[in-house]
Amino acid sequence: MLPEFRSEPFIDFTRPENDAAMRAALSQAKAEMGKTYPLVIGGELIELKDTFLSVNPSRPADVLGYFANGTAAHADQAIAAASEAFKTWQYVPVEERARYLLRAAAAMRRRKFEFDAYMVLEAGKSWYEAEADTAEAIDFMEYYARQAVRIADQSHMMAPYPPEQLGYYNIPLGVGAIIPPWNFPNAIPVGLVTAAIVTGNTVVFKPAEQTPWIGYKLAELLWSVGLPKGVLNFLTGPGDVVGARMVVHPQTRFIGFTGSKQVGLWIHEHAAKQQPGQKWLKRTILEMGGKDAVLVDETANLEEAAQGIVAGAFGFQGQKCSAGSRAIIAEAVYDKVASRVVEIASQLKVGETDEGNHINMGPVVDPEAYEKIMDYIEIGKQEGELLLGGKPVETASKGYFIPPTIFGNVAWDARVAQEEIFGPVLALVKAKDFEDLLRIANSTEYGLTGALFSNERDRLERARREFHVGNLYLNRKCTGALVGIHPFGGFNMSGTDSKGGGPDYLLQFTQGKSVAEKL
Ligand code: NAD
Numbered sequence: 001m002l003p004e005f006r007s008e009p010f011i012d013f014t015r016p017e018n019d020a021a022m023r024a025a026l027s028q029a030k031a032e033m034g035k036t037y038p039l040v041i042g043g044e045l046i047e048l049k050d051t052f053l054s055v056n057p058s059r060p061a062d063v064l065g066y067f068a069n070g071t072a073a074h075a076d077q078a079i080a081a082a083s084e085a086f087k088t089w090q091y092v093p094v095e096e097r098a099r100y101l102l103r104a105a106a107a108m109r110r111r112k113f114e115f116d117a118y119m120v121l122e123a124g125k126s127w128y129e130a131e132a133d134t135a136e137a138i139d140f141m142e143y144y145a146r147q148a149v150r151i152a153d154q155s156h157m158m159a160p161y162p163p164e165q166l167g168y169y170n171i172p173l174g175v176g177a178i179i180p181p182w183n184f185p186n187a188i189p190v191g192l193v194t195a196a197i198v199t200g201n202t203v204v205f206k207p208a209e210q211t212p213w214i215g216y217k218l219a220e221l222l223w224s225v226g227l228p229k230g231v232l233n234f235l236t237g238p239g240d241v242v243g244a245r246m247v248v249h250p251q252t253r254f255i256g257f258t259g260s261k262q263v264g265l266w267i268h269e270h271a272a273k274q275q276p277g278q279k280w281l282k283r284t285i286l287e288m289g290g291k292d293a294v295l296v297d298e299t300a301n302l303e304e305a306a307q308g309i310v311a312g313a314f315g316f317q318g319q320k321c322s323a324g325s326r327a328i329i330a331e332a333v334y335d336k337v338a339s340r341v342v343e344i345a346s347q348l349k350v351g352e353t354d355e356g357n358h359i360n361m362g363p364v365v366d367p368e369a370y371e372k373i374m375d376y377i378e379i380g381k382q383e384g385e386l387l388l389g390g391k392p393v394e395t396a397s398k399g400y401f402i403p404p405t406i407f408g409n410v411a412w413d414a415r416v417a418q419e420e421i422f423g424p425v426l427a428l429v430k431a432k433d434f435e436d437l438l439r440i441a442n443s444t445e446y447g448l449t450g451a452l453f454s455n456e457r458d459r460l461e462r463a464r465r466e467f468h469v470g471n472l473y474l475n476r477k478c479t480g481a482l483v484g485i486h487p488f489g490g491f492n493m494s495g496t497d498s499k500g501g502g503p504d505y506l507l508q509f510t511q512g513k514s515v516a517e518k519l
Contacts, residue, residue, distance in 0.1 A: 002102075005143050005484050008135040011112060013127050013357040022127060025113035026354050029121055036066040037216050039074055039236065042081030043229030046074070052236075054213050057124040057363040058352040059397040064122055067212040070237030075204070075245035078233040082175040082202040083251050085230030090172045090200045094152040097198050098145035103225040104194070105141035108134065111221070115186055118214045120353050123185050124362035124399075127353065129316045132480070136187035137218070139483035140501065141194050147506050148198040154512075167515035170507060172200030173283060174253030177246035179239070179267075181259040182365055183319050185211035190218055191500055192256040192285075197231055199509040201254070204233045206243050208259075210365050212236045239263070247271055250278035254509070256285045258321075261420070261446075261493050264288040285508050287321070287495040289420040290448030292469070292478050293441045294324040297434055298332040300453035301475070306340040308451060308477040313426040314348060314404045315479055317361050319369075321494070322449040322471065324478040326417055328429045328440050338408055338428050342388050345404040345426075350393050363400040364423050370400040373423030376416060377405055383417075384410035384427060412440040420446070434459050442468050447491030451478040470497050 011018050038045040048068035056062040068074075089097075108115060112134050119130040151170050158166040176196045180188040189207060196203045207215025219234045235242055247255055247267050257267050264286040271282040294312055296305040312324030329337045353362035364370050370392075377390055389405030402424055410417050410427040417427045431437040434456075441450055450469040454460055460474050470490040471481055481488040487502025489495060499505055 002146055005146055007482055007485065008109070008138045008142075010128075010135055011116075011131050013131070019357065021113045022116065022357070025117040026120065029114065029117040033062060033064050037068065037212070037236070039068045039070055039078070040219065040223075040234040041074070041078045042084065042233065052209065054122060054211070056121050057365055058354065058399040060399065061397070064213045065216070067236040070235050070242045072241060072245040074235060074237065075242045075249065078204040078235045079175055079246065079249050079251050081230040081233050082204055085228060086172075086174055086202045089197070089202050089228060089231050092200070094148050094198070094200070097200065098148050100222075100225050100227055101141040101145040101194050101198050104222050105138045105145070107221055107225060108138050108141070115214070115217065118217055119185060122211050122213045123182060123365060124353055125316060126359055126362060127357040133184050133186045136184070136483060137190035140187065140191035143484045143501060144191075144195050144198050144506060147503065151506055151510070161516075163519045164516045165519050169513045169515070170199070170510035171513050173509060173511055174201060174280075175251055176201050176203045176509070177243070177249075177252050177255045178203045178205040179243050179246065179255065179257045179259065180208060182208035182210035183316070183321070185214040186218055188258050189215060192258070193222065193232060195506055196256060196509050197227070199506050201509055202231045204235055204246055206235045206237070206239070206246060209239065244270070248273070248275055250275040252282060253280060254283035254285065258287040261288045264495060283508065285496055285498045287489055287498060287500070288493060289422075289446060290321045290323070290490060290494050291326060291418060291420050291444040291446045292322055292324050292449040293326040293328050293451075294478055295437045295441055295450070295452040295454075295463070296327065296329045296333065296337055297437060297452075297454040297456065297459060298330045299455040300333070301455070302333055302337055302340065304475065305453035306337055306344055308453065309337075309341050309426070310344045310348075312451065312477040312479045314345060314361060314424050317364050317402070318424040318426075319365065319422055320479055321490075322479045322481065323422075324449070324451060325421060325425065326427050326429060328412070328431050328437050330434070330437060331430050331432060334428075334430045338387065341426075341428070342406055345388055345406060348404050350401055350403050352395070352397065352399060361404065361424065364402055365400070367400065369423065370402065373402055373421060373425060376419075376421045376423070376425055380405070380407040380410070380416045380425060380427070383414040384408055387428070389424070412443055418444050438462065438466055442466070445493040448494035449473065449478040449490070451476065468492070470494065470499070
């Protein structure tokens with residue numbers, strides 16, 4: 001029996017020894033910049049001449065690594081290797097599979113500063129955000145190790161039926177295509193990969209094009225604990241080439257995806273089609289975008305609401321699916337809340353996050369994100385009143401810096417209040433009363449996270465019932481879900497509501513087998 005699961009505590013960077021350790025880890029990570037990384041298929045390293053770069057979005061001239069531009073043929077090869085490994089891995093006892101995760105969690109715990117440093121450099125995370133990402137990766141491994149053992153054999157839940165001896169087992173599915181986004185480049189891939197392998201599946205892991213460096217490092221850590229060859233295969237390359245091939249391959253049994261609505265829908269459609277030689281229905285676990293709202297009524301603690309709005313909107317530059325990119329405020333307190341939100345947000349420090357823990361916001365991830373966000377800022381200028389930001393922050397390093405940007409008096413159905421921007425852009429929307437707050441909150445096609453600040457019991461109860469989101473927070477910010485505490489996943493176009501870090505998550509990576517033997 002393992003001790004009960006507990007969240008990994010965050011490193012306190014205000015302590016001088018931790019500040020020094022983080023600076024040392026950053027120097028060490030910088031010393032590793034510029035290497036070339038292979039594909040890893042069935043344990044074999046495959047170097048390719050054709051590569052793409054991963055750069056530091058704070059200083060795009062800094063090349064972190066060169067990554068193999070895999071092709072559809074490499075995807076086929078990786079799936080074949082995973083299929084071969086599945087023949088034996090599926091029968092490894094679950095306790096033994098769980099121990100690989102526990103050992104990997106321990107290894108990552110010892111190397112937290114190092115993993116944080118990779119994310120500061122490759123994703124532009126602040127130290128605090130990077131640390132939260134690494135802690136979540138560790139939590140996933142600790143939590144899924146325990147859950148896998150708990151769900152593997154559920155025979156005890158069957159009603160007695162003598163003289164039959166009954167078994168009910170959750171057995172693995174087969175080969176999984178693991179396709180994560182770049183915004184939680186440690187936690188999301190670690191969560192998807194380890195959920196799949198601890199339940200007895202084998203995988204092909206394709207990191208997002210923006211964050212292959214951290215992807216390679218976490219795969220290397222998982223290999224270092226002795227996973228048999230072919231259980232975890234590492235494939236880099238364009239999502240619409242290698243990722244797409246992984247999705248349609250007839251030997252792929254399931255797809256674990258987190259990313260945009262557009263790509264999620266594509267996967268949903270193509271996974272549904274039977275390919276020649278395919279003899280199962282593919283399972284899809286799809287977690288997609290959000291347009292999350294923070295609601296404030298006239299009874300709320302307005303200071304806490306304003307702090308919660310700013311933290312939810314601008315943490316990691318607003319590049320979270322859970323980001324509260326809409327603040328919907330009752331008209332009686334709108335002016336007060338709006339001016340306080342602007343005041344708090346204007347104090348956030350934007351810059352190169354490797355400078356220190358005092359930098360709150362780094363760059364957005366790449367030029368495409370930068371262009372898209374700047375386009376939305378132009379749209380916002382037509383749709384609302386620019387209260388803060390709006391102009392890029394120019395630096396000598398030519399990083400992709402966009403400051404916290406706030407639009408006031410935005411109509412509830414304006415584009416900046418309905419579409420996912422995925423950047424540091426917040427729309428303030430005025431509502432007549434509580435009824436209106438709730439109506440506007442539920443007016444988008446998404447349903448991921450949401451928050452309500454109120455001191456009225458009836459309203460808190462109504463929000464519990466009627467605010468239609470997978471993760472609802474009352475009187476706190478709408479970001480920062482913790483494994484085993486806030487199972488995570490959204491409704492509607494936010495995805496399949498898979499509830500990562502929740503008690504039933506692993507069942508999606510298994511199929512139930514009922515066995516009765518007459519004695
Ligand atoms: P994206 O959809 O562009 O890419 C996600 C992954 O899909 C990448 O690995 C990419 O290479 C791959 N891909 C692209 N085209 C593909 C195809 N045709 N077939 C297979 N794979 C393909 O998303 P992104 O920009 O990396 O991430 C941002 C998005 O992720 C946002 O919409 C955000 O809300 C969402 N997200 C959701 C959650 C959640 O839990 N709901 C968490 C984090 C991020």
